Structures are given as C-alpha cells and as structure tokens.
Amino acid sequence: MVEYKALVMDRNEAGFELGYKDMEFRELSDGEVRVRIHYSSVNYKDRLAVDPETKVIRSFPMVPGIDFAGVIAESNAEGLEEGDAVVVTGYGFGTDFNGGFREYAEVRSDMLVRLNKGLTLEESMIYGTAGFTAALSVDAVLEKGIRPEKGKILVTGATGGVGSHAIAILAKLGFNVTAAVRDMESAPWLMELGASEVIPFSEVMPPKKPLSPVKWAACIDATGGASVASILSEIDNDGIAAISGNASGVKFESTVFPFILRGVTLAGINSVLVSQEKREQIWGKLANEWKSDVLGLLVRRRVPFGELKENLTTRQTGSGRDIVVF
Structure with a gap:
C-alpha cells in the first residue's frame, strides 16, 4: 500500500x-x-x-x-x-x-x-474557509437588498480571516467599509484592503440604548458577544447583521426593537453545511467579479x-x- x-x-x-x-x-x-x-x-x-x-x-x-x-x-x-x-x-x-x-x-x-479557471489552488486557500464564510456573509447582505448607496457597512473582527476577506470583497463591490478593531496599529493594513475608516472596537461595545442613532446599513460580525446588541441598535431600516463568529463570546442581550421597529435581520452564517449549488455559486463569484485585487x-x-x-x-x-x- x-x-x-x-x-x-x-x-x-x-x-x-x-x-x-x-x-x-x-x-x-x-x-x-x-x-x-x-x-x-x-x-x-x-x-x-x-x-x-x-x-x-x-x-x-x-x-x-x-x-x-x-x-x-x-x-x-x-x-x-x-x-x-x-x-x-x-x-x-x-x-x-x-x-x-x-x-x-x-x-x-x-x-x-x-475550481473555476479564475482561481489557482493557492488562491483558493488564501480564501479558504475564512474567505468562503466572508463571501457567504457578503452574499447575505446583497440578498437583503443592501447596495453601496445605502450607507456604511461595519465589519468586526477585521484583522481575522473572515473580517479581512469581508473588507476586501465589500471594497471590490464598491461599499464604504468601517472596520472595528481592538488594535489600531492594524489600521494601515486594513485601509490597504479597502476599509474606508478604522475605529476602535470599544465604539461598538455596550452600553447603548435599545435603539441608537443609525450608523450602519449592515454589519458583518465575525466576533459575536455583547457587541452584537449594540450593533443591532445602530443598523438602519431593513438592514442586516450577518454573524459567523464567537471569539468575543457566545451571548448577547438585546431587545426586540431593532427587529420590530426597524425591520433589522439577524442572519446566522454557517459555512459548514452549505448546499452544493450555493458553494459553486460562491466560489464562482470569488473567481470572477468578487475576486480581490x-x-x-x-x-x-x-x-x-x-x-x-x-x-x-x-x-x-x-x-x-x-x-x-x-
């Protein structure tokens, strides 16, 4: 053998x-x-x-x-x-x-x-599970009808795999991206990826009101935890938070107001059990119109x-x- x-x-x-x-x-x-x-x-x-x-x-x-x-x-x-x-x-x-x-x-x-001819083997693993998850998150934002003219997109966990890929894909599609990070020293790199601005993660942490002034058209959240509640309270009407991580915690405490007064959607992103049709669709986009520069x-x-x-x-x-x- x-x-x-x-x-x-x-x-x-x-x-x-x-x-x-x-x-x-x-x-x-x-x-x-x-x-x-x-x-x-x-x-x-x-x-x-x-x-x-x-x-x-x-x-x-x-x-x-x-x-x-x-x-x-x-x-x-x-x-x-x-x-x-x-x-x-x-x-x-x-x-x-x-x-x-x-x-x-x-x-x-x-x-x-x-693999689509637009991606090499190495490029596919530069994306890997993190990039694939980021692409599923971007796809959820687009399916909600969010477009660049709608407003800023917040990305948390921006220095990690999911967050950094989300920034690059969103920037490729013309979105105005705000990256939230714990270490501001990473700001120049995130700006190179396509972030329009970088803010301290503390700015999206509680306490916040059940409904705060609108800041975001949508959020791609790769960290989870208490900040999710604050982010939900700042998302615009018919916006969405696509959440895929738990590095900052598995719990958050919120109210129903973002959902029933602004129509905000909280979408869970599960990259493990995705239909074959969706996988082929997403990898096709990563090889073509979503492929980062x-x-x-x-x-x-x-x-x-x-x-x-x-x-x-x-x-x-x-x-x-x-x-x-x-």
Whole structure:
C-alpha cells in the first residue's frame, strides 16, 4: 500500500498527542476521488481542534484541517477526472472525520467543488474557509437588498480571516467599509484592503440604548458577544447583521426593537453545511467579479507542512491568514 504523511491528533494513556504519522491509501468507494493536497489553511477552528480543552475533536485519531485544495490523483466518480483542480471546505472535515493536514485525502464527489479557471489552488486557500464564510456573509447582505448607496457597512473582527476577506470583497463591490478593531496599529493594513475608516472596537461595545442613532446599513460580525446588541441598535431600516463568529463570546442581550421597529435581520452564517449549488455559486463569484485585487495582502505567512505542528501550537492572532504548503 502507498503511504503518505499526515498530522494526526491522538489520545493515549499519557494524554493527547499531535504528531506526524504515516497513513495508507484505502480503496476508493463509488463516487469518491483521491485528492493530492497542495494547500490548506490554518483557521481559528483548527487551533481550537488541537487544544484538548475545547473538545472540538471527540473521536481519535483525527487529522485536523477544515479545508484544503488540490488535484485529483485518482477518480471513482462520474464527471471528475485525474488532474481536475478541486477545493474542499466544511462538511466536518478535520473535526468529525480526517481533514486536510495530510498529503492525500479521499473525498466524496458531492463534498468538493471543481475550481473555476479564475482561481489557482493557492488562491483558493488564501480564501479558504475564512474567505468562503466572508463571501457567504457578503452574499447575505446583497440578498437583503443592501447596495453601496445605502450607507456604511461595519465589519468586526477585521484583522481575522473572515473580517479581512469581508473588507476586501465589500471594497471590490464598491461599499464604504468601517472596520472595528481592538488594535489600531492594524489600521494601515486594513485601509490597504479597502476599509474606508478604522475605529476602535470599544465604539461598538455596550452600553447603548435599545435603539441608537443609525450608523450602519449592515454589519458583518465575525466576533459575536455583547457587541452584537449594540450593533443591532445602530443598523438602519431593513438592514442586516450577518454573524459567523464567537471569539468575543457566545451571548448577547438585546431587545426586540431593532427587529420590530426597524425591520433589522439577524442572519446566522454557517459555512459548514452549505448546499452544493450555493458553494459553486460562491466560489464562482470569488473567481470572477468578487475576486480581490489585494489577495496577496491577506496572507500572513506560508507554512511548510513540516512546520505546521509548531504553527498550530503557537498562539496566533488573525487566524485564517496562514496557508499550508505541501
């Protein structure tokens, strides 16, 4: 049997262990392909997964890595051929079953998207799960009917993967974007991505009135927590807050007034279980009209696979901005 390298999270009598191990090819089932992985990315969820205290991974051994991109090395699926470039995100890869931190992966054909010619493999993982989530958030804003002339869009968690990609996509589409950050030293970089202004995160924190003066046409919130209530109170009539993260907390306390007096929508963005049709639509836009002109600025570092263990176990800020090179 052919062997390949994988980064594996395991549990034994001594505790938990993250290390490189050899894995073997298995026979492909009907409808499966074998992908030679070229790139993955390091997401906030990946860092949580290798921390035993979080219990993100409950079954061991497990290969982390919630997304990856590569080329089909072997196909047992109709319509997919050896050499096709594909991208995989979500579906529980890296948490429920083996993910992308390995050299090869067996994947069901209905769990992958064939890459549009407008995106390279590397570019697809510069986007990765974070960029895909940001694009779903932007899509929710657009589906609500929000257009640039409607007003400012607030983006929280702006230095992270979702927030930074959201800024770049919104700027590409002509929106006036305000980035809220805890560290104002990142302001020049965020302006390069396309933010029109950068404000301290403290400006969107409670206490605020149940309904405050309108500031935002919409918000893409990647942090969660108490600030959500304040943001909702400042969104304009028929606006929307698209929320996808919980780094700042899992709870917020609000009133019904933003919803019943201004018609504000609170939309949850779940990038794990997205229909195949929607996935293909979003990746198609990222390869074409939504493709950022500043993608290179969204990469913090390219991590060789052999250095991934150290990267994962070192505390980092701005998760979703490292890509793994195989």
